Amino acid sequence: MRTTLTLIGVCAAVFLLPEPGRAQDSAPQRSALLAEVARCRTITTDAERLTCFDRAAGALDAAERQGEVVVVDRGQIREARRQLFGFEMPALPSMFARDEAKERIDAVETTLLSAGQGLDGKWLFRLADGSEWRQIDSDPVRFQNRAGMDVRVRRAALGSYQLTAGRSRAVRVRRQ
Numbered sequence: 001m002r003t004t005l006t007l008i009g010v011c012a013a014v015f016l017l018p019e020p021g022r023a024q025d026s027a028p029q030r031s032a033l034l035a036e037v038a039r040c041r042t043i044t045t046d047a048e049r050l051t052c053f054d055r056a057a058g059a060l061d062a063a064e065r066q067g068e069v070v071v072v073d074r075g076q077i078r079e080a081r082r083q084l085f086g087f088e089m090p091a092l093p094s095m096f097a098r099d100e101a102k103e104r105i106d107a108v109e110t111t112l113l114s115a116g117q118g119l120d121g122k123w124l125f126r127l128a129d130g131s132e133w134r135q136i137d138s139d140p141v142r143f144q145n146r147a148g149m150d151v152r153v154r155r156a157a158l159g160s161y162q163l164t165a166g167r168s169r170a171v172r173v174r175r176q
Contacts, residue, residue, distance in 0.1 A: 031069055033056070033059055033060045033063055033069060034060065036052075036055075036056040036059070036060075037053070037056040037057065037060060039052070039056075040052035040053045040056050081104075081105055083129075083130075086108075086131065086133070086153065086161055086174075086175030106154060106155050107152055107153065107154035107155065108129065108131075108152070108153050108154075109150065109151070109152045110127045110128045110129040110131075110151055110153075111127065111128040111147075111148050111149060111150060111151060112125065112126075112127060112128070112145075112146070112147060112148065112149040112150075112151050112165055113126040113127060113128055113147055114126045114147060115143075115145050115165070118134075121138075122134060122135040122136070122138075123135040123141050123171065124176070125151065125163060125165070125173070127151055127153075131153075131175060131176075132175070132176040133153060133161070133163050133173040133174065133175055133176065134173060134174055134176050135171050135172070135173055136160075136172050136173060136174050137171065137172040139169075139171070141168065141169075141171050142168060142169075143165045143166055143168035144165075144166055149165055149166050150165075150166060151163060151164070151165050151166075152164045153173065156170075156172070160172055160174075161173050161174065161175070
């Protein structure tokens with residue numbers, strides 16, 4: 001439940017740091033509350049500018065306290081990307097578009113909590129980071145099934161993922 005609330009909060013994020021050289025039409029839509037704070041900077045009279053900033057900052061603070069606006073830093077975005085690794089969510093990339101090339105996660109390393117075979121003979125891997133991955137290929141899986149074993153999940157070809165437990169062969173998996 002907490003992860004779901006975190007993801008909802010991140011999806012409602014307001015980005016405060018502009019990215020130089022990025023076209024305006026491809027940038028995420030700026031909150032009206034943040035736009036008002038930026039507008040206050042253009043006022044030349046000190047008293048009027050201060051009044052504008054006080055009003056705009058108060059409205060932004062109230063909206064944040066009520067959960068209408070969520071402000072996140074880049075570290076929180078990185079953590080959300082890590083938590084979302086393996087999920088396909090076409091609506092999220094525009095929210096996380098800034099610096100995506102250098103922020104992209106290609107692999108996650110964690111440990112095994114448990115693994116078991118379903119009735120179909122496919123394995124379900126539960127990892128320490130809270131993720132669950134189900135085998136999607138039909139090749140036999142041979143590994144030492146013990147909690148605490150090092151596990152690496154990496155991006156593979158054509159949007160697929162491969163999981164390696166210990167020194168086992170890579171198993172094609174999908175995030176559950």
